[in-house]
Structure formats: structure tokens, C-alpha cells
Amino acid sequence: MLTKEIVNNQISEMPNEFTLDELIERLLVVEKVNQGLKEVEEGKIITEDELDLRMAKWFA
Incomplete structure (x- = not known):
């Protein structure tokens, strides 16, 4: 979730003129x-090897 602080920081880093689309894209990133x-902190990741195994099953 975004906070006002994050949004304000991102706006302050934008050039003086920008489109709403540019701001939205930046906030989405x-x-x-x-x-x-x-x-990552919650351990909800998989290793590259696990990814390779899953992809091999998908394309088998």
C-alpha cells in the first residue's frame, strides 16, 4: 500500500512538468x-531451480 509520504516523495522527484500517466506508472513501479x-521478507519466493522445474512441467 502506498502512503502519502511515498507519493509525495515520488512527486518531488518528478520534473516540473509531467503527465498523470507518468506519475501513475512511477507509483505502480x-x-x-x-x-x-x-x-521476500515473508519467504514467499522460489529458487531459480524450482522455477526451472515448474517451467519444464508447463512446457512438457
Whole structure:
């Protein structure tokens, strides 16, 4: 979840003129990165080897 602080920080890093689409894209990236970091902390990850095994099953 985004906070006002995160949104304000991202807005302050934007150029003086930007489109709403550019801001939304930037906020989506920040949210996805934060979600990924949270999942890592919670151990909700798989190894590259496990990924290879799963993909092999999908394409077999």
C-alpha cells in the first residue's frame, strides 16, 4: 500500500512538468517493488531451480 509520504516523495522527484500517466506508472513501479520486497521478507519466493522445474512441467 502506498502512503502519502511515498507519493509525495515520488512527486518531488518528478520534473516540473509531467503527465498523470507518468506519475501513475512511477507509483505502480514503486508499489510492485515494495510488494516484492515484502514477499521476500515473508519467504514467499522460489529458487531459480524450482522455477526451472515448474517451467519444464508447463512446457512438457
